[in-house]
Amino acid sequence: xxxxxxxxxxxxxxxxxxxxxxxxxxxxxxxxxxxxxxxxxxxxxxxxxxxxxxxxxxxxxxxxxxxxxxxxxxxxxxxxxxxxxxxxxxxxxxxxxxxxxxxxxxxxxxxxxxxxxxxxxxxxxxxxxxxxxxxxxxxxxxxxxxxxxxxxxxxxxxxxxxxxxxxxxxxxxxxxxxxxxxxxxxxxxxxxxxxxxxxxxxxxxxxxxxxxxxxxxxxxxxxxxxxxxxxxxxxxxxxxxxxxxxxxxxxxxxxxxxxxxxxxxxxxxxxxxxxxxxxxxxxxxxxxxxxxxxxxxxxxxxxxxxxxxxxxxxxxxxxxxxxxxxxxxxxxxxxxxxxxxxxxxxxxxxxxxxxxxxxxxxxxxxxxxxxxxxxxxxxxxxxxxxxxxxxxxxxxxxxxxxxxxxxxxxxxxxxxxxxxxxxxxxxxxxxxxxxxxxxxxxxxxxxxxxxxxxxxxxxxxxxxxxxxxxxxxxxxxxxxxxxxxxxxxxxxxxxxxxxxxxxxxxxxxxxxxxxxxxxxxxxxxxxxxxxxxxxxxxxxxxxxxxxxxxxxxxxxxxxxxxxxxxxxxxxxxxxxxxxxxxxxxxxxxxxxx
RNA sequence: GCGCCCGUAGCUCAACUGGAUAGAGCACUUGACUACGAAUCAAGAGGUUGGAGGUUCGAGUCCUUCCGGGCGCACCA
Numbered sequence: 001x002x003x004x005x006x007x008x009x010x011x012x013x014x015x016x017x018x019x020x021x022x023x024x025x026x027x028x029x030x031x032x033x034x035x036x037x038x039x040x041x042x043x044x045x046x047x048x049x050x051x052x053x054x055x056x057x058x059x060x061x062x063x064x065x066x067x068x069x070x071x072x073x074x075x076x077x078x079x080x081x082x083x084x085x086x087x088x089x090x091x092x093x094x095x096x097x098x099x100x101x102x103x104x105x106x107x108x109x110x111x112x113x114x115x116x117x118x119x120x121x122x123x124x125x126x127x128x129x130x131x132x133x134x135x136x137x138x139x140x141x142x143x144x145x146x147x148x149x150x151x152x153x154x155x156x157x158x159x160x161x162x163x164x165x166x167x168x169x170x171x172x173x174x175x176x177x178x179x180x181x182x183x184x185x186x187x188x189x190x191x192x193x194x195x196x197x198x199x200x201x202x203x204x205x206x207x208x209x210x211x212x213x214x215x216x217x218x219x220x221x222x223x224x225x226x227x228x229x230x231x232x233x234x235x236x237x238x239x240x241x242x243x244x245x246x247x248x249x250x251x252x253x254x255x256x257x258x259x260x261x262x263x264x265x266x267x268x269x270x271x272x273x274x275x276x277x278x279x280x281x282x283x284x285x286x287x288x289x290x291x292x293x294x295x296x297x298x299x300x301x302x303x304x305x306x307x308x309x310x311x312x313x314x315x316x317x318x319x320x321x322x323x324x325x326x327x328x329x330x331x332x333x334x335x336x337x338x339x340x341x342x343x344x345x346x347x348x349x350x351x352x353x354x355x356x357x358x359x360x361x362x363x364x365x366x367x368x369x370x371x372x373x374x375x376x377x378x379x380x381x382x383x384x385x386x387x388x389x390x391x392x393x394x395x396x397x398x399x400x401x402x403x404x405x406x407x408x409x410x411x412x413x414x415x416x417x418x419x420x421x422x423x424x425x426x427x428x429x430x431x432x433x434x435x436x437x438x439x440x441x442x443x444x445x446x447x448x449x450x451x452x453x454x455x456x457x458x459x460x461x462x463x464x465x466x467x468x469x470x471x472x473x474x475x476x477x478x479x480x481x482x483x484x485x486x487x488x489x490x491x492x493x494x495x496x497x498x499x500x501x502x503x504x505x506x507x508x509x510x511x512x513x514x515x516x517x518x519x520x521x522x523x524x525x526x527x528x529x530x531x532x533x534x535x536x537x538x539x540x541x542x543x544x545x546x547x548x549x550x551x552x553x554x555x556x557x558x559x560x561x562x563x564x565x566x567x568x569x570x571x572x573x574x575x576x577x578x579x580x581x582x583x584x585x586x587x588x589x590x591x592x593x
Numbered sequence: 594g595c596g597c598c599c600g601u602a603g604c605u606c607a608a609c610u611g612g613a614u615a616g617a618g619c620a621c622u623u624g625a626c627u628a629c630g631a632a633u634c635a636a637g638a639g640g641u642u643g644g645a646g647g648u649u650c651g652a653g654u655c656c657u658u659c660c661g662g663g664c665g666c667a668c669c670a
Contacts, residue, residue, distance in 0.1 A: 036609060039616090049612065052650065062650070086613045087650055132670065172670055297667055301594050311668070324596065324666090331668035338670050366597050367665035390598075392663085436606070439598060441663080443605065448619090452632050455619060463632060474629050511609095518609055530607060533617080544634035548625070555629055592632070 062088025119160030
């Protein structure tokens with residue numbers, strides 16, 4: 001129940017009534033009308049741009065249109081005042097009873113407060129993480145994982161039927177590279193080569209994954225298979241070690257995901273798609289539309305690669321769908337490109353009934369977006385939509401100093417190292433990852449995120465929640481027989497909440513459903529982090545106001561009706577924070593000690 | 594060279610998809626603990642939104658063009 005949307009409906013109805021009276025032309029396009037809280041609360045509770053948006057089509061001055069609309073709206077229950085302002089805004093003041101009603105509905109809804117029907121049950125597929133199965137997750141993966149997970153939860157809250165997917169890239173060249181590196185570690189484990197020889201080969205780029213994590217994997221392999229792969233030909237050991245390596249790496253990755261609290265519904269194997277003939281099928285689907293041909297691409301502009309040579313390739317006409325050039329589906333050895341199997345994967349999603357797809361990638365995949373969107377457009381005859389969210393880098397800092405690279409991971413700092421850092425853990429990591437827009441770089445400073453102060457947004461929000469729980473404890477102490485259930489609180493006499501800041505907090509609580517819908521619509525969960533911060537801030541302010549003015553304290557011994565009304569307010573705030581944190585997958589703490 | 598993303602207070606970042614006087618936190622200045630948790634709060638100061646044009650009732654947001662940064666640019670994923 002988004003109160004702003006309700007009023008938009010009322011305004012559209014009022015306009016229709018004006019049109020019926022002949023005061024304005026009929027059939028105006030009302031789609032651009034917005035109803036939103038004004039930036040300056042002094043302007044009222046809601047502002048609409050209706051008069052400004054419609055004035056041209058109506059052939060009226062915005063001010064006149066606003067006057068007409070204002071007069072009409074004034075007759076409605078729930079509208080205390082409607083005043084034209086500025087260039088043609090219409091500012092509304094809403095009856096107090098509606099804010100009371102919003103708080104009651106928050107209390108009654110509990111954790112489901114803010115749930116929306118916006119999505120109408122439409123199926124949405126969110127693909128995220130999809131890290132290559134070649135090693136443990138690093139911090140960048142962690143950001144994508146948290147972002148995708150929170151976005152999925154947000155869309156679910158907004159009424160979409162969400163499926164969370166992980167695409168396992170187990171078919172390309174990278175997994176061969178993994179197999180070779182694993183083989184090297186295995187030779188060391190079996191005593192076939194020395195550690196020094198391994199290091200030499202690593203230096204010579206014979207092996208590309210130097211991370212220590214493969215040492216243990218090699219040990220497991222040795223204990224399973226003995227030394228049977230030592231003398232074997234590569235053609236023999238490669239497939240075996242590849243399969244083993246992939247499954248072991250997926251175990252590592254799933255452990256990391258578990259530690260982050262990230263859970264996918266579906267894991268799709270690239271190799272599986274290839275073996276099942278899905279790639280060929282997807283290619284055929286494009287072929288029947290005449291979108292596949294064999295051709296030679298122009299050399300890339302700018303720096304020419306050393307090994308460039310004209311080569312006939314199987315190409316997809318991506319340029320017909322907004323991409324710059326056509327894109328190859330097959331390598332010169334006839335095997336599929338990554339793009340080809342990814343087309344098959346998205347085709348598969350489409351066939352499974354997803355017309356809304358979201359892919360969460362690292363920012364280094366930016367060049368890949370257009371061709372994938374082109375493919376989805378082509379495969380669905382334009383009926384499916386793919387949104388690609390690119391997550392920028394995470395800059396790891398400690399007290400302002402960049403954190404050094406890790407030996408264990410080879411190059412990257414592992415996700416594990418970060419969430420196992422003293423004082424961090426999954427909740428801190430998750431929340432901080434969501435305090436920035438996905439396409440903005442994010443600075444993650446160990447010192448700052450573990451600080452217990454308002455400089456640390458995780459702490460600040462959780463502290464508000466814990467403080468509120470403390471109010472409840474005090475209330476129970478003062479009124480041992482009183483019912484503190486949300487249902488009972490919803491029955492409190494809310495008209496006793498008279499202070500401006502109390503009403504201000506009520507309005508914030510009432511704005512939560514709108515915040516959820518807007519964050520969901522824009523695919524931007526970070527907005528909720530800011531909203532929660534605002535709610536926490538309003539609560540902390542009210543708390544301190546009670547410190548200076550004792551009559552504003554939440555719990556007033558001997559005054560049960562007032563105390564109950566205030567606890568209802570506090571609990572409304574708790575409801576919003578708990579609801580928001582659950583979207584983020586972060587625990588709401590009852591106490592900080 | 595081309596494409597995508599970005600440029601907002603000293604620093605890190607918001608800005609409700611084009612709305613009214615561009616907002617928070619940190620840092621800085623001042624004030625509030627015999628006190629429901631001072632891990633907090635109140636107040637002050639801080640800006641030509643990288644520059645210049647354009648679109649319109651109205652631009653940080655859209656268009657054009659420069660400047661500066663990041664990423665990507667056939668048979669890698």
